[in-house]
Structure formats: structure tokens, C-alpha cells
Amino acid sequence: MAKSKRLVKRPPVPQNIPNTENSVVDVDAIAAVPSPSESLDPFSNAHAIESSSTSLPSSEQDASVPVSTRTGEFSDIYDDAEYTIEELATYDDIDIVRPWQRRLIQLQPFVGILVFATYGVYYGYRVWCNYQFRIRFGGLGSASWIFICAEGVCLVPHAFWMLLILMSPRPRQRPKLRLLGPKVPTVDILLTTCGEEVPMILNTVRAACNISYPHDRYRIIICDDDKSARLQAALQPLMLEFPFLYYHARDKVPGVPHHYKAGILQSGIDLALRLPGGPAEYLATLDADMIPDREWLRALLPHLIRNEKLSLIAPPQTFYNAPADDPLCQTMCEFIHFLEVKKDAMGCAWCTGSGVVFKRFVLDEIGGWPLSSMAEDQLLSSMMNGAGYQTAYCHEFLQVGMVPESIISHLKQRTRWAVGTLETAQELNWGLPGKHTRKMTFRQRWCIFTFAFNTIMTIPVFICHFIIPALLWWGQDLMVYTTLSQFRWQLRLASIWVCLLRINELFLSLPSGYIQAQRGAMAFQFMMPYMATCVLRCYILPKWLGGKEIAFLASGAIRDKLRERNKQMRAGLLVRLKLIGWNCRVYFHLIFVGFCFGAAGMDWYRAWKIQWDEGSVIPALRHLLVNSMLAPPWWLMLALSYLVPVAYVFFPPSVPDREALWDFDQKTGVGYPKVKEIKQTWGVLTLVREVLWGLTIVYCIVLFVGTFIY
Template sequence: MAKEGEMTEINLVPIEDNSSGHSSLDRPSRTDTSPTYANSNSNRASNFSYPQAKGPAPAYHQQRYSYVDDTPGGSPPGTPITGGGGATPYGSLLPPPKYPSYANSNGADTRSSSPFPQSQTAFQSQDTLRPLFPDTPSTFFNKEWVKDGSIAQLHSRDDAEFWHGWKRNLFYFAPFLTGLSLALYWVYFGLRIAFIVSAQNAKRASFPMAWIFVAIEISVAIPVFMQNFWTMFALKKRRRPKLRLIGNDVPTVDIFVTCCGEDDDLVLDTVRGACAQDYPQDKFRVIVLDDGKSAGLERMTRDLADIYPNLYYKSRPKFPGVPHHFKAGNLNYGLDEVHTMPGGAGQFMAALDADMIPEEHWIRAVMPHMLVDPKMALACPPQLFYNTPPGDPLCQSLDFFVHVCEPIKDALGVAWCTGSGYVVRREALDEIGNFPLGSLAEDVATSTLMLGKGWKTAFVHEPLQFGTVPDDFGSHLKQRTRWAIGTVDTSIKLKFCLWGDQIKRMTFAQRTSSFLYAFLSLFNILLVLSMFALPIVLIMGKPLVAYANFEQLRWLIRACFAAVISNRLCEFVLFIPSGYHTGQRGSRYQLWMSPYIALCLIRSFVLPKWLGGQTQAFKPTGSLKSALNERDPQKRAPMWRRMWTLIANFMGFFHIGYVYFTLVAVTMSSYRCFNKITTRDIIICLVTHAFWPPLSFIIVCSSFWIPITYAIDPPSVKDREELLVRDPKTGIAHPSKESKKIAFSGQSSWFEIEYTFTTLYTTLILVASFFI
């Protein structure tokens, strides 16, 4: 094997077919000459609905490659892979392009039948590789590995840009620390249960509140246990190198930019980034799929097509009373439309959300992972953002998921499609009947159905796209609750991936992952119910722990200390890839967001309409303007209006009420303890009631207060244009280096003070247990 960071070469060599028939290396070619293009119903998931594709069947041409790894121990020369879904390369069977005008006086598109005419200034496929090497330009372009139709391995790890060195070495201990933390937690709970039984036998009385509190602690810990258990699979090495597709002998790609009511300027920045890909112009086209029917966007897109002849605008018709199935329907409309366009459908399809600006080397970075494995159905990079506010108080970044969870899932062969920036093989889409309808999580459903058919998915851990997070509290809630509804709904339709024909070829790890994430969403209902147990037990004046003698109390304190400290160490190591503060934000987010997700799930899946149930709804987020202008220091609404909006529209009253109720319960419980006679009795009463380490009520209350703090003092974010670096000549914009990072804030310092204080307090109680 090549050493880490060493450049190796992987060639894609065309194989000549001298036979009159099809080679055994080919996938079956499409021979249907009927005027409609539709998939067999036998390939469709029974719990989802699919549209019938329309339009003439495209011409298909099989293009085959052999995979050659020149590194020692690599794959043997000639290992075959296919070039994709069998679509005709657009430039090979089409007449020469015509320049320069593509619209007549009526605005109709008058471009030639060639979908992708060659640009007069062709892209250099090596340009995106130049910064990676210290050589002079002349030496760089003379590298032997720069050949048409080849794949270069830039590094043995695709995540080398995110983290390396001592941090990576330390992260290898995360599974062991996770195992230790889980073991100590169960020892602690075991002692709690044993000592309650002992106390009941010694005092001949029952302790129902102690049992309830133990049950609550265990129930709240279950999702933590499950997620931590999942992270133990980090022991499985993830071997996905950093690859680049070189030259102009490349597959054809249809790039869809989906939009629905976002700002035209924002969509145009994404479109320009997609059009400016370092990829041969006759091998890809960009199609704007506008579900909002914006006249301004249509006009600007057609104007931009004068510069980029491979750019197209499409807007599907919608009829009253006919379901249009939101983003999935829009994508399927695009998949049908490309069959009617010159050259037919591309071998691969790629998709971008309206606000996701791709890096110039996006396609060349993702495509190699599709080509080296003929069973790779989909490859997806992380969703990263450039307008995340300082401190990210609402935990809007997905850093923990994309830097910790997704790499582990990828190592186990269960990478998800996360909705933007992905490249998908048309063959795989055909087999599942295009994007499944009837779900708000069409991306997760798509990748799950592909895995169920025996295809593979990949997570490409490179920073290849940057978008925008919702710029107001309401849009953030709608986005996250929609994700939760979509995940649970997809899991229910697929029987939680436990059985059924749709997932019969999924592995155990793939089934476990799908079940786990659905369960974690549903667990928010139990989490909300359990959080009220703590103040209720304290209001009733009952202790949180029960014991028969002081020696048992000392052992409980010691076990609690061991569990808390091991958990803190585990957090430090486990959060390394995403950043420590990001991981802690995620923990607080699970607490304060749980009421919203729980209520949404109950109304969507439990309650009938006459009791407040509601059908699933969708509203695009991430780029819609806030009426309160919360993050604009000049235009934001006054504080009283922000607070009233939170309380009246976004359940702010629940957060205020819970924090008030909990603090009152802590005060009443502590007041009763001070009625004890001796100092020793007072201390023991306080510790066994409200102040049992690690002071959970402080963490819970401070987490629940986050929406209130956000309304009172929302973070300020620069105007979007100030976060971009724009080329004055081409108008192409990319996020600045600074905007790609989450700035530190004072709120993060305050929360760290809380964690440090509770940890020190737990240590102090341990020391005191030896003397009191």
C-alpha cells in the first residue's frame, strides 16, 4: 500500500469491444423503444408512490473502464467497472454548437440541438490540483500521473483536511473511553437499584419516588447509551482516500439545482458555482428546477445561459388538487425532462440545494468514488455553512453529524444521502423508481431504498459545498421538526428497516443504523415526560436517592463520580472531529429542542385531526428572510416584539414555565433541608435531594433557557454578500475563509463555566464523603 499522503495513480482505461454483441462487463442496455419512459412497478417500494416518467426513451451508449491501481497490493489491472447508467455522452453523438445567442425576441430558447457545446476557453482539469503541490506550473503539468481518463489519489484519507496529528491519534481512544463510560454508568445504576431494595428492607417502607427517579435517569440515558454504543464502531477503520478525476474523458452528469421561493440572488450564486465546475462543458449541464415559478429567476437564468450554454431553466406545471410531492416531485420532474432534452439523460445525476454553493472541484472530487466501484449508487459530501452565527447558539451547524456520525456510518456501509451535493448513478435510481414520494425525507428514503436493493453509498469527507442556515428561530424549528417527521415517517413505511422486501439486502449494520436514528427521534416524547419528574419529586420533599446506611451512600457518591468523570473524558475525545464546543452545543440542543420535536411527532403520528393532529407540511428553510430580522443589528425588531413572538408562536411559555417550576422545586426542597438540626444532616439532605451530583437541574435549566436568551440577545451576522468573495468579472462567489468557521462567543464560555463547576462540585462531594 502507498504511504499516507503519497500520490498514487488509478487509471480508467477504455476497453475495446471487438465482439458484435455486448461484453460480459456491460450492464444490460436499455432496448425499450416505446414512446414513454417508465420503470416497472415491480421495482417500486410499496409504501411510497412514484410518478410515471414521460417522454421519449433516450439513446444509450455503454462506456466501460478498467480500474488499475498501480500501488503495491492494489487491485489487479483490468478489474472492470462501468462508466455509469448507460446514457449517451452528450458531446459524442451531437452536431457542433452554435454561438452566441440562444434566445429570440420572444424569449424562446433557440440553442442548437447540442446540450453542452464546447466552451471556447476550455477548463483545465488540473487547475484544482495545482495548490496541492509545491512544484512550478511547468513541472506540475508534466507529472506522469496527469493523464486523460485517470483518477489521482491525493491522500490516503479524504478527511485529512479536517483533522490530523495528535487529535486523530487521540480519537482512536474514543471507543475505549465510550465502553468505560457505559460500564461505569451501569455499575452506578446497579448500585442505585440494589441500595433502594436494601433501604426498603431495612426500613420496611417503599420508596416510589426513588424508583421513579432511577427509571427517569435510565430512560434519559438510553439514547445516550445507544449513540455512544454506535460510536464504538469507530474502531472499524474507514478507508476512503481523497481522489480526483483527471482529464476530459469523464462521464456525463445532469446537475439539478432545486429551488422554491428563495431569493433569486442566492439561487444564482449556486447556479454560477455549478456552471463554473472544473469539468468539460460538453460532459455536464446545469438545470434549474424552480418550483416557485419566479419570473425574475427565469429571466436571469436565461441571460446567464448566454455565458454558460449548458444551463437550462425548468419549472413544472402544478394542477389544483393534484399532489406535487414537494422536492421529491421536483427532482423526478427533472429526471423525466432530461430524457426529452438533446442527448437524453446523463450517466449520473447530481443535485444542489438552492443555497449550497459548490466548490470548483466538487464533481471531480465526488465522481471518482462512483467510478471505482460499479455498485456505488450514491456519494455525498457534508453540508457545511458560511453564515452560522458566532457561538451557534441554536446548534444549526451539522458538524457533529458530518464529522463524527457520518464517517462511522460510512465505515459500516450505511452513509446517508443528506439532500445536497450528492452524485447518484442513474441505474440505481431506475431500480428504485426514482425518488420516493410521500416522505419529507426523500434523501434518506432514497439512500435507504438503494441499500435495500444491494447498492452501496459513500460519504466523501471533503469540504465541497457551503450553504446557509435558517436566519431566524421559526425557520430553524420548521427545518428540524421536518427532518424528524421525515425520518420517522420513512422508518415507519420501511418497518424500521427490520423486515420487508424493500430492505431485504441490507446488512445488520445498515438495519441497526436506520432503526437507531428513528428511535432517537421518537425518544423525544419520553424525554419531555421524564424531565418533569425531577421537579415533581423535589416538590414532594422526597430524596432522589435511597440507601440503608451511610456506607452505601458513600459508594453511591463514588460510583456517581466515576460515571461523571468518565463521561467528561469521553466527551473531550469523542467531540474532537467536530470540535468540543460543537459537541456540547449538540447535547444542550437535544434538551431544549425535545418539546418541539415531541409535539410535532405526536400531532403527526398519534393525534387525530379533531384533537389537534395535523398533516405533514413542508416549507423551504435556510434562505427565507425573517420578519423580525433577528440577526441584523440595524434592522432587528425591538426586544419586546421578539419575546412576544417567541412566547406566543414558538412555545416560549413552556420554556419559561419549566425553568420557573424547576427552580421553585429546588428552592422548596433546599428550604426543608435547612430545618435539620446538625450541619451534617443539612449537607446530607441537600446532597440527596436537589444537589445530587452532577447538579442536573443547572444543566437542564440553562439549556431550556437558550431560546429565551436568543430572543433577548440574538447573535449578529453580517449580510450574506459580506461573507462571500466575488469575482467582479464573472460574478462567481464563494464563501470567505473566515465565514466557513464558527466564531467563538461569550455564551460558550458561560456554558463551559457551568460544566467545569458541576465537575468540580462532583469532585468536592467525593472528597467530602470520606470525612462526613
């Protein structure tokens, strides 16, 4: 329980701070300093509608919100010992992770080690067999060597992910906490918008205004980077109802870098300095589509209060409008339920964007919100780590939002993340010692390097995706040997590795869900052309060699024309073929699928010809075993993954309208999502992939047993 301690008063912040480049000019409450006799309520937003260029006319000022009658002061702060914090459970994700899943997750590092140890033996043995083949027959076994290298390159990113996961062998234990009572810290919430639909923004704003938190202890600043007159007008009734709500826009001068989302966030942070009552102790962010849970702040703040070295805590982002079969794997369940939890256990939790809460003084200490990366959230948390502070991940459902409703928006989002990851790594010297990494732990440095390195690896991996089926067209054996014993042992080791690989996938899918894990594996492969091309053109190549800034594909007007997930209003097939098939270069995926199946067909034709020439099926089977039927059949898995965007063009998923997915609170008028996370179902291609993997496992078992018989 709280101890009785004095109320501490923060030193007043001068109200006549000169305006900065990215700040807005306050018309009355900010530009004028009240005399000692004047009463200036800290929650009066009578002048909250602001523009960064000029002051509003007096007629608009007079039409603003009346002064609040609250008596509390925003500048009042409490000693940490005065807060009442209750521990609800030993684990914050007690409602997400079941006890049996928690026990199995602890075994995953051992299974992962076993998988890569087995593959290491298998890979090394194949290299040795190739060397023996060269000594005995004098040839290089060129196709076999190339295939070994290509397969190794494709597995390098997985090896780096596994090394990262192995750095947190101990189970994570973060309690589920709640901050109780009226004595709470002050918070400035920055709600960013940039051209989203106004009704959606208003619902998020209303939800943020109705969280379970004293209204005199937080403020909401709408940071509108679109400077929308329609949004500004639509907010007026809400600002009358909630006097702690502020609107903020900035001018973006052509030719002057405005730093995207990081720029508007910093501009809103600067504004809070000049609001009545001064800045809050804590800052929080919300995206325009992310509807916060009523317990959002009360769930996250206790972790920051308890640990003076903890600077930031982030909740997962879940989505209510994702298709049930989620063909593009937009929900990122593996990241939010497994990888980010593991990163938290090793002290490498990221700022995940929306929903994060962090300490204002730490942000000031690192020089404000970093502006040098499009992954501004990732860079923020990493720089806090570099300054010696901790970051955390709270695995509770505390916000629910929307995935991009078009494949065009999805591709733009993911490629922007890729370039942002590399920009972040560059700013942080790739995790090596430098200005922003001085106080980082080795795990934090390795985390930065791993994500950036694997992003760069999309280029060689994409090239290897083409090399593997190309070798089948070539016609030389992909596995060579000098004795039948070598042949048998290569098949045995391959079979063992494939079976262990599937067992490891079962562990990795806890608790994100097995279906989504399989979908994630497919997305990793079919996104490779987009990621590799974007990294090459938007990060590596100079402009004179074809490099360009990250401005991807089509505009919002094209997305509005598509509406591919609206069953009644979606564009026809011909329009989808043009806008998705051509503009998104899905034709490339179709060509690749044909290339793979053509290569396999050619290999089966050679086997038939061998059987015809030899008069026996055994040489033909041997040919298939060391080529297209070599386990696992990479060409088939790649072809199936590359079919996903092709199938999306012809059979886009259907999602109900946004408001049909809400339950409206009769008291507040807030539309809350009916579910906090979409329950995933099998899609056609995912199910086909699962059947193929099942047949592959049976095939490997038969192959393993058969090597001891024949």
C-alpha cells in the same frame, strides 16, 4: 494512467417519449423528433425554458438561447478504465482531521464502553439500595424509584447512539481522489429551488456553471418548485452564456400530492430522459444556497468509478452564514464531522441532500426517487442499501451553504427532519426484513432503527425533563440508603461516572470542536418540546385527536418581518416577543426555567429548615447531597439549556449580509464564501455551562475523596 480503449456509444434515447404526470412538455427539441438530415446539438437549450402545463408561445421560443457549436456528443460514454484517477492522500479528510485527533478518535469506543459500564454498575447499585431500603423500612422510596426511572429514560437515547458508534470500532480510511483530464462521465445536475432569493440562486447557478468539469459532459437543470416568473427571467442571460443550463417547472394541482422536494427532483430526472443526448450516466443534486467547490465532481466521481457496488457518495454540508456563537447549533458539526464519518465506516452513509452524486441506473433500478418521506434524501440512500448497493461519505469541504436565517425557519426544518425520519423508518419497516431492506446488513438495519427510535423517544424524554424538577418540589429523597456504606458508595460511583462522562465528551467532540459539542448537547435538550410535540401531533395522533400535517409555525412573510439577525433591520423587542416568544412558544421554556429554579429553591429552603430544627449543618448537607446537589445536577443543566431560546429572543445574534461574506471571482463573477466553515466562539450560555460543568467535576472529585474521610 488511462488505458487506451474504444469509445462506447450509449443507445439513443427516443425523443418522442410521452409526457408523464410530473414531467414538463418540451416545446421543440423534445416534442419533435428531428429527421436524420437535421443537426440537433445535444447542448442546445434553445427550448430549455419549459412549463408543465402548456407550450410557450412561438415568440418566446424565438427569444431563447442560440444553438451551441460544440462538436462533442452527450451520449458518448467511456469505459471506466479510460479515466485517469489520482490519489492525493490516504485520507479524504487530511485537511480537516489532524493526526493526533485521528489517533484519539480510535480510543473513543473503549472510553464509551467504560462510561456505560460504570453507569451500569452505578445504576444497578442504586436499584439494589432502593430494594434494601424497602425491605428494611417497608416503604417504596417512591421519589427515588421515579427518579431512577426518569434518569434512565433520559439516557436511553445516548445508549443507543453509543451502541451505533461501537459498531464501527475500526478507523475509517477513504482516500482523497481526483478525476483528471477531459475524459469524464456525463452528469445531470438537479439544482432545486422553491422561493429562495433570486440573487442567491443566480450565484449558485453561476458557481455550478463554472466548476472544473468539461462543459460538454454535464448539464444543469434548474428545478423550480415555486414556478417563479422572476427567476425564469433572471436566468435568461445565464442561459445565453451557458447552453448546458436548463430551466424546469411543474404544475402542482391542488388536492393532488406533489411530494415536496422529492416530487420536483423526480420531475427533473424525468425531464433529463427527454433532453437531447438522453440521460447522463450520473445524477447530482444541489440546493439553491449551496455553492459548490470547483473540484466538486472531480472529487466525488472517482469513488463511484472505482467501486462498481458504490451507488451514491455525499459530501458534508458546511455553512458560511452561521453566527459565530451559533446559539441554535445549526451547523451540526458533530453530525458532519463525527457521526456521519462513523456511519460511513459501518456502511450506513446517508444521502445528505445537496452535493450528492449517484449512479443513474441504480436510481432506475429502485424505481426512481422515493416519494413517501419528507426525508427523501435519507430514504433514497437507505433504499439503495436495501437493493444491495453501497453508499459513501466523502469527508471533504466541497460545498458551502447557508443555515436558516430565522429561528422560525430553523424549527420548521428540524421538526420536518424528525417526521421525515419516522416516515423513512416506516417505509423501511423500521429496519426489519421487508421489501426495501432485503439486502441490508445488520448495521444498516440498526442505523435505521436507532434514528427512528430516538426520534420517538423525544416524547418520554420530554416528560422526564418535567419529572426531574417536579421530584424536588415533592420533597422526598432522590437517593435512599440503609447504611452509611451504601450512601458513600453511591456518591463514589456517581462521581466516577460523571468524570468519565466528561472525558468521553472530549473524545466525541473530535474533530467537530469542543465548543460546538457542548452547544449540541444544549440544543438536544431545548429542542425536546418542539420535537416531542411535532412527533406526537404530526406522526402519532390521528386528526380527530389533534393530529395535523407538518406545517409548522409561521410563513415567510413573518420571517421577513423579523430579520432578527440583521443588526440594522431586525424587528424591535415587542415584535420579537410576539413572533418568537409567543408564536414559537418560547414562553414555555421560560416557565420551565422558573419551574426548575423554584424546585431547587424549595429544596434549599428545606435544607435550611433541617439545619434550623436539628441545630447542625450535617443533616442539611446530607439532604442536599441526595436531592438538588446530587451529581450531576440535572435540573440545573436542563434549566440552562432551556434558557437558550429565551436568550435568543432578547439577544439575537448578528450576521453580516450574505454578499459581505463572499469574495467575488473577477473572472467568473461567482461569489465564493470567504470561509468553508465558521470558526466557532464561546457564547454566554455555553460558557456558563462550561463553568458549571467545571465546578461539577471539582465537586465530584471533592465528594469522592470526602467519602473516604468522613
